Amino acid sequence: MISVLLADDHAIVRSGIKHMINSQTDMKVIDEAENGEEAVHKALEKKPDVIIMDLNMPKKSGLIATKQINEANNKVKIIVLTMHEGKEYLFHALQAGASSYLLKSYHEYDLLEAIRTVYRGEAYLYPNATKLLLEEYMKKSIDNESNLQKLTGREQEVLSYLAKGYTNREIGEILFLSIKTIESHRSKIMDKLQLKTRPDLVEFAVKNGYLDFD
Structure with missing residues (x-):
């Protein structure tokens, strides 16, 4: 009952x-x-x-x-x-x-x-x-795609490594860049994607397939 x-x-x-x-x-x-x-x-x-x-x-x-x-x-x-x-x-x-x-x-x-x-x-x-929820989902997907297009190829690489948990130093060693340069890329990524925290960045990366970035 x-x-x-x-x-x-x-x-x-x-x-x-x-x-x-x-x-x-x-x-x-x-x-x-x-x-x-x-x-x-x-x-x-x-x-x-x-x-x-x-x-x-x-x-x-x-x-x-x-x-x-x-x-x-x-x-x-x-x-x-x-x-x-x-x-x-x-x-x-x-x-x-x-x-x-x-x-x-x-x-x-x-x-x-x-x-x-x-x-x-x-x-x-x-x-x-249900229709309203689908419309909102599509709107967010379009917004995400638009934001991704703002990232350079290097920024997309850095986004992938950040999402996987690499530190700024580790990413710098992998990409042969200084820590300061990685920090600059990270700041630009957060700004372009309108994200505020590391968890926000990870969530964005997961939803957009960046954990599989090769």
């Missing part, structure tokens, strides 16, 4: 969702919360399998509640159920730890399917959300 916690500041909305869920044979609402603070408290106390979370709630927003619950217990699956279709809400909810993002305007079947899907450990998004 899938245990569900409802978090929404509208009693009539909770009542409708609760009736729908309790009419199923494989899931049950074990508690309700009418604000974000209560949602966090009950999530940690009752440890439900799934939480249905509204974004706009008093005392603490659903977004903050989602983040705090996920940080305390990332095993619980959170479904954001909202009226907000904007991509900024979608991205922030997923970054906060939501496993699903649904619009209240969708059919009740979608919510029931989302509950079962996230309980299995999978993600569930409304159709247009």
